[in-house]
Amino acid sequence: MTSFLVNAQRSLEDGRFEEAKKAIERGYALSPDHERVRDFYQQILLADGVKLSRKARDMRRDEVRAMVKRERPSYQDSPEVRTAFHLAVTSLDKVLAVDPTNAKALMLKAGVLDRMDRKGMREDVMRLFEKALEIHPGNDELLYARERIVRSCAQCGDSGVCPDCQGAGEVSALLFRSRCPSCNGAGICKRCGLF
Numbered sequence: 670m671t672s673f674l675v676n677a678q679r680s681l682e683d684g685r686f687e688e689a690k691k692a693i694e695r696g697y698a699l700s701p702d703h704e705r706v707r708d709f710y711q712q713i714l715l716a717d718g719v720k721l722s723r724k725a726r727d728m729r730r731d732e733v734r735a736m737v738k739r740e741r742p743s744y745q746d747s748p749e750v751r752t753a754f755h756l757a758v759t760s761l762d763k764v765l766a767v768d769p770t771n772a773k774a775l776m777l778k779a780g781v782l783d784r785m786d787r788k789g790m791r792e793d794v795m796r797l798f799e800k801a802l803e804i805h806p807g808n809d810e811l812l813y814a815r816e817r818i819v820r821s822c823a824q825c826g827d828s829g830v831c832p833d834c835q836g837a838g839e840v841s842a843l844l845f846r847s848r849c850p851s852c853n854g855a856g857i858c859k860r861c862g863l864f
């Protein structure tokens with residue numbers, strides 16, 4: 670109840686995010702109809718979704734970097750990366766369970782699904798955008814994000830790997846190998862941020 674709300678707010682102010690999350694989840698379970706509890710619960714879980722999705726992406730990037738360069742184009746997510754993405758979706762689904770019209774949650778979820786598996790999830794992603802656009806017709810941010818996601822990446826065709834060096838981060842010119850100028854040596858497509 671409100672004591673949980675106060676605890677959650679205090680924990681967040683002190684930078685203890687996990688404790689804030691635990692407190693507000695408990696508060697929400699006890700009084701789901703309390704408006705401030707419900708608002709704060711959604712706010713924390715949105716932030717959690719963003720945090721977890723960033724973590725999944727960082728893990729994926731580390732895995733790609735740890736691979737032998739020529740094998741990067743065949744990269745598949747490890748079970749750990751998949752779990753991390755699913756946890757991000759779970760947090761956003763909790764927000765949508767409270768308010769199915771929460772446009773921010775719809776958009777963030779679309780973003781996570783897109784990152785997770787652009788080709789496989791495209792239909793689900795589009796459905797989330799349609800739903801968000803029903804709530805906010807003509808919203809520029811939504812229209813722009815949808816436009817970016819609807820087609821495959823013009824640069825890498827959704828492989829996520831830099832097409833100019835095939836993920837090696839280097840290109841040969843004459844007898845020399847030098848840092849790939851398109852990706853700055855990272856081997857990762859700069860345009861879509863899939864990795």
Ligand SMILES: [Zn+2]
Pocket residue numbers: 822823824825826827828829830858859860861862863
């Ligand atoms: Zn790309």
Ligand SMILES: [Zn+2]
Pocket residue numbers: 831832833834835836837838839849850851852853854855856857
């Ligand atoms: Zn490159």
